[in-house]
Amino acid sequence: MLPPSRTVIRRDGGLYALERALQRRGFGLVAGADEAGRGACAGPLVVAAAILPEGRRGEVPGLADSKLLTPAARERVYDEVMARALATAVIVIPPAEVDARGLHVSNLVGMRRALAGLAVRPDYVLTDGFRVDGLGVPGLAVWKGDQVAACVAAASVLAKVTRDRMMVELDREFPAYGFAVHKGYATAEHAAALDAHGACEHHRFSYANVAAVGVGGAARRGTVGVAAVAASAGRVLVGENEDGRKGGS
Numbered sequence: 508m509l510p511p512s513r514t515v516i517r518r519d520g521g522l523y524a525l526e527r528a529l530q531r532r533g534f535g536l537v538a539g540a541d542e543a544g545r546g547a548c549a550g551p552l553v554v555a556a557a558i559l560p561e562g563r564r565g566e567v568p569g570l571a572d573s574k575l576l577t578p579a580a581r582e583r584v585y586d587e588v589m590a591r592a593l594a595t596a597v598i599v600i601p602p603a604e605v606d607a608r609g610l611h612v613s614n615l616v617g618m619r620r621a622l623a624g625l626a627v628r629p630d631y632v633l634t635d636g637f638r639v640d641g642l643g644v645p646g647l648a649v650w651k652g653d654q655v656a657a658c659v660a661a662a663s664v665l666a667k668v669t670r671d672r673m674m675v676e677l678d679r680e681f682p683a684y685g686f687a688v689h690k691g692y693a694t695a696e697h698a699a700a701l702d703a704h705g706a707c708e709h710h711r712f713s714y715a716n717v718a719a720v721g722v723g724g725a726a727r728r729g730t731v732g733v734a735a736v737a738a739s740a741g742r743v744l745v746g747e748n749e750d751g752r753k754g755g756s
Contacts, residue, residue, distance in 0.1 A: 522655070538558045549710045554597070632645070632647075
């Protein structure tokens, strides 16, 4: 028996081309997974997974990589994804868990949890950038997957909107940091707030700029990155297996 011919995906095939090629191969339910908050030094890491229906029913108006959409557009697309998706799941990993496990490991764990949390078992899984083993179904890590595959883009919108809403809520509890504006990323305004007020419980103490200021006291600011194993405010800072592939999302 001759092996099946290779599937070729054209660069100009559009956001749905990869999933439709997989579906033509018999993988009817294609799940995508992506995260938000990877590059932030405060707030949770949020990972989402989504399965869109085949054909026109699965085409989401305005769907794109969440980072390329305005906040208002993301909210509209979020509602469309929730209305059309066959299954969705969102996992929130708090800063303390990111500190304990490391960012990259937390990201992989979050993707496994999100995909396992889907009410419908996928036939194939597409993940943004990183290979995730142990899923029990075939999968593929797609470079810039949120710009290439619709299900990954849908997951990116779910993760981003969920996280942004959480950061707005945190801003009400901790207004001194400006979380509603910068969403926990290392902006100049966030750095100034850290210098003035120190870190709060929702910061990631395994990041050098947070470890440098400590809790509730000003200190010299470092750069965003992974702190060496050290103690700060009674916590052990854990090094992180980061491959530096991409910044915040």
